[in-house]
Each structure stands twice: as structure tokens, then as C-alpha cells.
Amino acid sequence: ILFGKNDILKKKMLEVFAGLALVATVWFFLFGKSEKKLPKIKITLTEYEQKVDINAPVKPDMTLVTPEEPDRLQCYDPATAEHLGSVENMDKARVDEIVEKACIAQKEWAKSSWETRRAVMRAILEYYVENQEDICRVSVRDSGKTMLGAVLGEITPTCEKLRWIIAEGEKILKTEYRGGNGLLTMHKSARVEFKPLGVLGVLAPFNYPCHNLMNHIVSGLFAGNAVVSKVSEYTSWSADFYLRAVRQALQSAGYSPDLVAVVTGMGPTGAALVESRVNKIIFTGSDKIGKLVMQGAAKRLTPVILELGGKDPFIVCNDVNLNWLKDTALRGVFQNNGQNCIGIERLFVEEKAYQPFIDIVTPIIQALRQGLPLKSGGKIDLGAMTMPRQLEHIESLIQDAVSKGAKLICGGRRNESLKPGIFFEPTLITGITPDMRIATEEVFGPVMAVLKWSTEDDLYQFVNNCPYGLGSSVFTDDKTRARRIVDNVHAGMSNINDFGVNYLCQSLPFGGVKCSGFGRFAGVEGLRACCYPKSITEDRFPGVKTSIPKPWCYPTADSAPEIAEDLIGVAYGDSLYKKAISTVKLVMGLVSAKSTTSKKLD
Secondary structure (H helix, E strand, O other), X not given: OOOOOOHHHHHHHHHHHHHHHHHHHHHHHHHOOOOOOOOOOOOOOOHHHHOOOOOOOEOOOOOOOEOOEOOEEEEEXXXXXXXXXXXXXXXXXXXXXXXXXXXXXXXXXXXXXXXXXXXXXXXXXXXXXXXXXXXHHHHHHHHOOOHHHHHHHHXXXXXXXXXXXXXXXXXXXXXXXXXXXXXXXXXXXXXXXXXXXOEEEEEOOXXXXXXXXXXXXXXXXXXXXXXXXXXXXOOOOOHHHHHHHHHHHHHHOOOOHHHEEEEOOOHHHHHHHHOOOOOEEEEEOOHHHHHHHHHHHHOOOOOEEEEOOOOEEEEEOOOOOHHHHHHXXXXXXXXXXXXXXXXXXXXXXXXXXXXXXXXXXXXXXXXXXXXXXXXXXXXXXXXXXXXXXXXXXXXXXHHHHHHOOOEEEEOOOEOHHHOOOOOEOOEEEEOOXXXXXXXOXXXXXXXXXXXXXXXXXXXXXXXXXXXXXXXXXXXXXXXXXXXXXXHHOOOOOOEEOOOOHHHOOOXXXXXXXEOOEEOOEOHHHHHXXXXXXXXXXXXXXXXXXXXXXXXXXXXXOOOHHHHHHHHHHHHHOOOHHHHHHHHHHHHHHHHHOOOOOOOOOO
């Protein structure tokens, strides 16, 4: 990947890496610290979790709640419309019951050691590495993505999250001593302790049913919290499978499985979680629903983190090697059928590179293979969409753009040959202009929308004339230019000569600006956001304590204000001369002060 077709360099670097790995292994066994290890997680799979071909009944309408079973939420494979069963359509009383159990379990978990928390995380990581096929198969069945898409989008970020938490979590959350005390507090030590909030309420989207659930479970648990997640009504079938592994690890460590829970249902179920006794809400989804979440959370003043929509720009300059660039661009657009919050929604290609880029990607997009992800033997590039109504939304955006002058090169409609599955053809559309809806509205589908730019001023105006500001990418061999463009893009995250890699750098916070939300998860900021910071002071030196100066003690002396002013001069005067004058005045004031009752109320 790193060295292209240079086989000699590849061989040498592989030899170097192999040597380093051997040295690291020997070092670990000789000097590595041995920590608590839990038994391996072993999950019994149900028939539909285990088999590739399940031959379940097909229900083309894929109705979520039927009149016959209003208290159940029906689950389907979006690629085949096969009925997978049902889960509970929970009401407010049921949600409150689950949250209450989590509150009780969290009180003991908050006392757990860092070593115990790491042991739980290591057990989960081991399970994910050793059971990738099962985890991916379940995700594919519930969401329609390909097996490769599941490895890249479900397994990889979850494993990296676990690795980072295990390696860095304690250092980030341990007590932090703060310096910088001034003259008035030099006799005090100051520290911050990061205390668990209690119960985190998570509202997870459908696009990555495994990782979107595990992401906040991992950080929430490590910070000492319980986590209750409302999963999407479109991907509720798999939630219990993912939860079983975590609960088994917790039980092996001697803690209640009630620490992690899932609530299932429609919108009212999510509203019930938002308005419950949870201590913080983390929501990922549309800005429209995000506003409703804020309204619900305001009733109890519950703090919220909102990770909302994105319209990420992918900016290409003339000097880029397009043959190298094309693979990153295609993966960024079509990974998981474009159902990515940081997916590439707009490709801004500089004037000279514009047509050559289109010429390169057109035959590749036209040749992309689309089919049933679990029944194709891996011989497909794109799977299904997850939400049925998304097809109409994408089609309306394409039709609007074409009516205003855009050129539809391929795709642009539902794949009728794969009905009743929810498939949208891989699409390439060019000539996008600012007046088109597709220029500012989130597509969330397999659509490569290409725009031309000629000057940086025009580029900035077009890129930033959008309600969203989540991620972004800039491609150029000129580092100075790349950094200048990044500085002018209004987004919470940027990658230079790469796409989406910031999320694999788990030390970085994840989040956006404008209608893309606020607050962060991941990184130091995200892990600490699972806690409340508690500021603590105490005496630094034995026998040295804070004493109220006699003139300030009730009843205060008449000269108390002047003495306070002199003390300010000693502490904050801008020259040694002024500090010296204030010191003399302060000493004289203290010596001559009489603690008599002031005639005025203090």
C-alpha cells in the first residue's frame, strides 16, 4: 500500500518490520507488565446469525410495526427483504426500567480499577479479532453492506478504538495536577479528577450497527459509566448479538450485565430515553432529529453531544496524480453505499484536472458490481441501502440537479433488477452548481457529484456555502497550498492527501461545526466528555493553611478595602517597583489596622 509497485523496497521494508516485530515480542515477554486476563468470550449464535443462506420469508413492503403486533418491531434484511424476526417496541415504562437497572449497576462499576476495565476491553478486542466473520455476517444481514465494507467500517474502527482506550485511557482520565498558581494560591495544590457521569444515553444510527453501538460502549464503560443505547429501528435485529459479547466480558469480571443495555422501538422509544434519568445524551443522526433531541433533553437539562449530517468536500488540485487519487475518491464515495457521515459528498476538482478525472472514474463506476452481499460469494462491490425511503430522497436530488443543467453520466435510479432489495445504482453526476439541492443537501447514497473550480476564492465560497461542516479532504503536492485551503474550509476535521483517516487516529476528537453539530467523541476530548471534571484544592505544605487577614474578619476594620487594594498591587502590579510600594503599604496597613466594627455593612 505504502510503496506501490517497488518490489525491492517492499521486500526491504517487510524485513525491517519483521525484525522490529520480533524485537518487540521478545521485549514484551521479558519486560512487559502482566495484567489481569479474562476468559475468552464465547457466544452461541442463533440460526440467522450463523447461516449465510437462511431462506426466511420475504416481505417486500418491510413494514416495521404491523397492526397485528403493535408492541413488536419487525426486522428485515434490506438486501433480500427477508423477515428476520422482531424485537420489543418499547414504551416509556420499559425504557425507564432499563435505565434504572443501569443506574444501580453503575454504582459498583464506578469503583472498578483501571486494570479491570482494561481486562474487559482486552477480552472484547480479542473476541473481535477472532470472530470477524461472524460479526461481519450479522452486520451485513442487518444493514445490507458488503463483507469488505463491514470489515472496514465495523471491525477496523472498533478494534482501533479498543486498542487506543487500552493503551491511553488511564493516562487521559487519571487525576491531573494543574500548575500555574499565583501568589495568592501558591500554598495550595490544584488538581482535576474525572468522575463518571453515571448513565450515558446513546441514540445510534443505522449505517454501522456494530460500530455505532460499540463506539460509545467502549468509551462509556472505560470512563466508569453504564451505557443504554437506542439503536435504529432499521437495524435493531443485530443489537442483541453485539451486546451479548460485552455482557459476557462484564460478568467474567464480576460485574452486572445491566451496565450495558439496548432499547428498541420507533421515535417515541428514543424520546423516552432522552427524557429519562440518563446523565448525558450522545446522538448521531440528522440535524432535524438532533433539534428534537435537544428539546427533549432540555426538560431535565441533560447535556448533549450532537454528531449530525455532513456534506464533506473532497478538494482536488491540478498537480495531483489522478491515477493514484481515483481509488481514494471511489472508496470515499461508495464505501457502504455512501451511507457515511464523513463520506465524500462533493468532489471539487480544479479546472485542468476536471475532465481527465471524470474520464478516469467513469468506466470504473459504470463497471461496479452490485448484488446480494451474503449470496454473491464476495463478488460484488456494492450492497444494499438500509432505509427504503432513502431511495426516493436520492432520486429527487438527482432529478433536481439534472433539471438545472447537471449531466448524469450513469446511475441515478433504483436498481430494479434487485427488487425487493433496497438498491440504488452507483451514480456519477457532473456539472453541479450552487443552485442545485444536491450542492447543499446531504445525499447519503452511492453518488459521486463532481464540481469544477478555478480560483481559490471561488472554491472557498462554494465549499463553505453549505449548512454543514463535518469533515473535509484536500489533495495537492504543495503543502503550503494544502494548509492554506484547509485553513479556509469551515469544518471540524480535515485530511491532507487522505480521506477519513482522522477517525482511525483515535487520539483526535471527532465532530463538526454549524449544522453538523457540537461536542466531540473520540480523542482526549471525547473520552473526558464521558466524565464531569471535579476541581479540587488542598494545602500544599504541612501546617500552612489559609487564614483570613484580621482586618477582613467580621466585624471588618475600616481600613479593610485599602488593605485589599494593596494586596492586589502586590500580586498583580506590572513592575517590581509597584509591587514593592504595595508591599510596604500592605504591611503598614496590617500593623496599624484595628479590628473594630465597621460603621457600614460590608
